[in-house]
Amino acid sequence: MITVDSSPYSNSRKFKEFSHYIASPQRYYLLPFKFHRLSPGKEVIVNEIGDLLVIPMGTTGRIVAGEINPDNISDQELFADLIANFFISVTPLPELIEVLATRYRTKKSFLDYFTSLHIFVISLRCEHTCHYCQVSRVTSDKNKYDMKRFHIDAGIAIMMKSPNPHVTMEFQGGEALLAFESIVYAVEKTKIEAEKHNKKVTYVICTNLALLTDEMIQFFFNNGILISTSLDGPAFIHNRNRHKPHASSHQLVVEGIERCRQRLGEEGISALVTTTALSLEHPEEIVDEYVRLGFHNIFLRPISPYGFATRSTDKNKYETARFLDFYKKALARIIQYNLDGYFIREDYASIILKKMLTPFPVGYVDLQSPAGLVNNVVVFNYDGAIYASDEARMLAEMNDLTFKLGTLGEDTYEEIFYGNKVSTLSEVMINEALPGCSECAFQSYCGADPVFNHTTQGDLVGHRPTSAFCERNMEIIRYLILTMDEDKKKEKIFRSWITGKS
Amino acid sequence: MEVLQNDKILKVAIDAEIYPEVVLLKCLYWYSNTFEVDVRKSSTSQYEISLKAIRHPDKVDWAIILLKLKQDLIDFKLRQHITDETKTIRELIIAKAFIYYDQQEGPVSEITDPVGFNPQSVKV
Numbered sequence: 001m002i003t004v005d006s007s008p009y010s011n012s013r014k015f016k017e018f019s020h021y022i023a024s025p026q027r028y029y030l031l032p033f034k035f036h037r038l039s040p041g042k043e044v045i046v047n048e049i050g051d052l053l054v055i056p057m058g059t060t061g062r063i064v065a066g067e068i069n070p071d072n073i074s075d076q077e078l079f080a081d082l083i084a085n086f087f088i089s090v091t092p093l094p095e096l097i098e099v100l101a102t103r104y105r106t107k108k109s110f111l112d113y114f115t116s117l118h119i120f121v122i123s124l125r126c127e128h129t130c131h132y133c134q135v136s137r138v139t140s141d142k143n144k145y146d147m148k149r150f151h152i153d154a155g156i157a158i159m160m161k162s163p164n165p166h167v168t169m170e171f172q173g174g175e176a177l178l179a180f181e182s183i184v185y186a187v188e189k190t191k192i193e194a195e196k197h198n199k200k201v202t203y204v205i206c207t208n209l210a211l212l213t214d215e216m217i218q219f220f221f222n223n224g225i226l227i228s229t230s231l232d233g234p235a236f237i238h239n240r241n242r243h244k245p246h247a248s249s250h251q252l253v254v255e256g257i258e259r260c261r262q263r264l265g266e267e268g269i270s271a272l273v274t275t276t277a278l279s280l281e282h283p284e285e286i287v288d289e290y291v292r293l294g295f296h297n298i299f300l301r302p303i304s305p306y307g308f309a310t311r312s313t314d315k316n317k318y319e320t321a322r323f324l325d326f327y328k329k330a331l332a333r334i335i336q337y338n339l340d341g342y343f344i345r346e347d348y349a350s351i352i353l354k355k356m357l358t359p360f361p362v363g364y365v366d367l368q369s370p371a372g373l374v375n376n377v378v379v380f381n382y383d384g385a386i387y388a389s390d391e392a393r394m395l396a397e398m399n400d401l402t403f404k405l406g407t408l409g410e411d412t413y414e415e416i417f418y419g420n421k422v423s424t425l426s427e428v429m430i431n432e433a434l435p436g437c438s439e440c441a442f443q444s445y446c447g448a449d450p451v452f453n454h455t456t457q458g459d460l461v462g463h464r465p466t467s468a469f470c471e472r473n474m475e476i477i478r479y480l481i482l483t484m485d486e487d488k489k490k491e492k493i494f495r496s497w498i499t500g501k502s
Numbered sequence: 503m504e505v506l507q508n509d510k511i512l513k514v515a516i517d518a519e520i521y522p523e524v525v526l527l528k529c530l531y532w533y534s535n536t537f538e539v540d541v542r543k544s545s546t547s548q549y550e551i552s553l554k555a556i557r558h559p560d561k562v563d564w565a566i567i568l569l570k571l572k573q574d575l576i577d578f579k580l581r582q583h584i585t586d587e588t589k590t591i592r593e594l595i596i597a598k599a600f601i602y603y604d605q606q607e608g609p610v611s612e613i614t615d616p617v618g619f620n621p622q623s624v625k626v
């Protein structure tokens with residue numbers, strides 16, 4: 001029996017004293033939750049709003065059978081945890097159902113304002129010849145491969161029609177800086193339009209930094225533009241992945257990062273890793289390179305199965321198991337740096353951890369339900385075509401226009417975002433209603449990705465047992481939960497990743 | 503649960519009262535990456551399921567597969583039980599979450615604060 005504190009404050013505690021529940025009838029009612037076997041001795045239960053509880057194997061069966069008895073001293077803590085975390089209720093309708101509903105709504109609040117990220121593929125031209133490159137062309141034909149001004153204007157007009165008061169305008173390529181003049185035009189035009197439409201705009205340029213000039217850096221500084229670059233690891237990996245004729249791409253990007261940091265500050269530039277078959281053999285070296293260059297975050301992304309990447313089978317087709325092995329080794333290295341006092345977080349894990357450990361949604365397109373395409377992102381291609389996501393335009397380079405939503409300057413906002421194509425896609429954009437996902441305990445941490453399903457399996461719904469997306473995310477999520485459960489020091493590090501406090 | 507097995511195929515007779523069709527299908531879905539799965543109703547009270555390896559049938563350890571199948575069937579039955587029992591409350595949570603224009607009423611439960619003071623006693 002637990003002794004209840006009889007302080008004068010106890011009457012105003014959010015949760016009632018334990019005796020309240022013990023005095024209640026023994027019967028309890030299940031609330032919606034799902035479970036998954038974590039390891040031979042542990043399972044995890046996850047409720048409708050993403051709260052989780054790691055419990056001994058076989059406990060779910062006992063919960064469902066109504067065997068958790070608060071009179072039994074060994075069950076008291078579990079019973080309290082189940083009540084407090086909305087897994088069971090002592091009344092058929094939980095007293096705090098309004099709280100549950102509000103938290104559910106909060107988890108889906110990324111839908112409130114609709115599309116935020118507007119990607120402008122400002123040019124398809126590039127001066128690199130990366131073997132895994134998904135779309136770029138090495139050419140000087142600006143006329144054919146740069147975005148035309150009237151397409152830029154039409155894209156800005158659509159962005160201004162978004163119900164979202166805070167939009168992001170992201171310039172991609174090819175190499176975006178090859179069309180710097182177009183970027184200047186687009187930013188200046190957007191500033192005027194944003195003022196008219198009362199919108200806050202965040203500007204991002206994705207670039208390999210090889211063409212960076214002082215004039216460009218000054219422009220970024222003047223307009224608060226964020227820079228996103230690619231750094232695949234140390235020189236021997238980066239230069240192999242990102243081949244630039246007659247130059248060291250690694251040297252150029254490292255110099256570019258330093259120059260940007262000096263003018264824009266540490267927060268003004270970020271870098272992404274693209275993993276290839278070569279990268280998979282060097283997880284520790286990649287992490288070490290990020291630390292050497294003073295980064296405090298690293299995003300370990302698997303290579304996407306789109307565009308030219310799928311044609312380079314020898315170099316790029318690697319098994320999910322190999323990626324997971326790479327990921328775990330790299331994560332262990334990152335954790336060790338944190339244990340040694342250097343704060344560095346892994347961004348993919350941080351996205352999932354934020355979904356697990358906070359009430360808030362994460363605006364990451366690949367792990368959302370309803371899916372991030374259209375709801376959160378739209379892509380304006382260099383030729384005026386509009387696609388549902390960045391991956392969708394890469395698919396279009398393989399002559400697959402399944403996710404083409406319209407054309408800039410020809411279709412209206414309503415035709416693009418509320419047309420038949422989006423209506424059809426929306427049926428496969430909710431993982432709560434997809435086979436395999438509907439019963440999955442990790443549903444609220446994962447997402448629906450019909451573009452990936454279509455590309456890899458030729459089916460918008462997808463087949464989870466053979467899906468690399470499913471296998472990868474299931475294992476990463478399982479591994480993160482197990483790591484937190486087994487080592488409280490590591491859990492503390494994970495929590496620091498989502499609070500930003502080391 | 504009756505089991506019939508040879509080198510290439512595993513056949514299991516399942517009591518339909520214990521494992522209804524929905525449980526069988528949700529469970530066997532996860533076997534469809536490595537097995538050709540067949541489900542048929544052999545009588546009013548029984549299903550017969552058969553698993554045939556799609557690749558390398560000679561390397562399949564059927565004893566392990568059978569053990570996993572039995573475990574998975576129990577797991578999926580549990581999942582179905584939770585889904586069925588909580589269907590109404592789940593729908594209610596989602597409906598309440600997305601009602602936009604309902605008149606905001608005061609919370610049904612007492613307003614209290616976890617740190618101990620009563621916010622209703624605070625004069626603004």
